[in-house]
Amino acid sequence: MVEQGPPEEIDPIWTSSRTARQIYALGEVEKDITRLLSLAASSIALLSLPQTDGPEDADLPKGAERSEKFVDVANEYFERLDGIQYAIRSSLAHIRHSRVAPSAIDAPPPGFVPPALGVGLPAADGSTAARARGDRGLQEERVERDAWVGILGALTRVKAARDAEAAAAGSAMQS
Structure with missing residues (x-):
C-alpha cells in the first residue's frame, strides 16, 4: 500500500x-x-x-x-x-x-443494529458490561482500565515518596 x-x-x-x-x-x-x-x-x-x-x-x-x-x-x-x-x-x-x-x-440478521460504540466486555451475569454501564465499547473499557491502573501507579508513587520523607524526617530527628 x-x-x-x-x-x-x-x-x-x-x-x-x-x-x-x-x-x-x-x-x-x-x-x-x-x-x-x-x-x-x-x-x-x-x-x-x-x-x-x-x-x-x-x-x-x-x-x-x-x-x-x-x-x-x-x-x-x-x-x-x-x-x-x-x-x-x-x-x-x-x-x-x-x-x-x-x-x-x-452476516448479521436483517434489522440488526450494532452498538454505537462497539463490542463491550462481558459482565459477570452474562450481559455485556458496556450495556450495564452506559453502552461503552471495548476500547472505552480499556481506556478506563488503563486510567485506573495509572491512578493506582500514581498513588503508589505518592505513598512511597511520603514514606521516604517520613523515614528521612524520623532519622533526622534521631540524629
Missing part, C-alpha cells in the same frame, strides 16, 4: 495479536479504497479534453503536463489497487489459516 505522510501512532490494541493486526489492515484497506476512488475520479478528469474543463477544474494541468500528471495518477492508482488486493488476500489467508468457522463470519 502507498504510504502518505509520517506513519501515524497505532493504538497498541491493534498490535496485540495477529487477528487484531489483520482487522487493522482491513480498516486501512477501507481507507485505501476511498483513495482509489478519488484517484479514479482524478484520472477521468485528466483524460477529458481541456476544452471541456469547468471552472472547478482550474487546477488541472494543461498540455503535456496533463499527460504526465495522468501517468502519475494512474501509477498511484495501480499501486494502491495492488496493495488492496494483497491486503484482502492476506486477510482471507489468515481466516483460512485460523480455521474460522463460516458461521462465525455470517
Whole structure:
C-alpha cells in the first residue's frame, strides 16, 4: 500500500495479536479504497479534453503536463489497487489459516443494529458490561482500565515518596 505522510501512532490494541493486526489492515484497506476512488475520479478528469474543463477544474494541468500528471495518477492508482488486493488476500489467508468457522463470519440478521460504540466486555451475569454501564465499547473499557491502573501507579508513587520523607524526617530527628 502507498504510504502518505509520517506513519501515524497505532493504538497498541491493534498490535496485540495477529487477528487484531489483520482487522487493522482491513480498516486501512477501507481507507485505501476511498483513495482509489478519488484517484479514479482524478484520472477521468485528466483524460477529458481541456476544452471541456469547468471552472472547478482550474487546477488541472494543461498540455503535456496533463499527460504526465495522468501517468502519475494512474501509477498511484495501480499501486494502491495492488496493495488492496494483497491486503484482502492476506486477510482471507489468515481466516483460512485460523480455521474460522463460516458461521462465525455470517452476516448479521436483517434489522440488526450494532452498538454505537462497539463490542463491550462481558459482565459477570452474562450481559455485556458496556450495556450495564452506559453502552461503552471495548476500547472505552480499556481506556478506563488503563486510567485506573495509572491512578493506582500514581498513588503508589505518592505513598512511597511520603514514606521516604517520613523515614528521612524520623532519622533526622534521631540524629
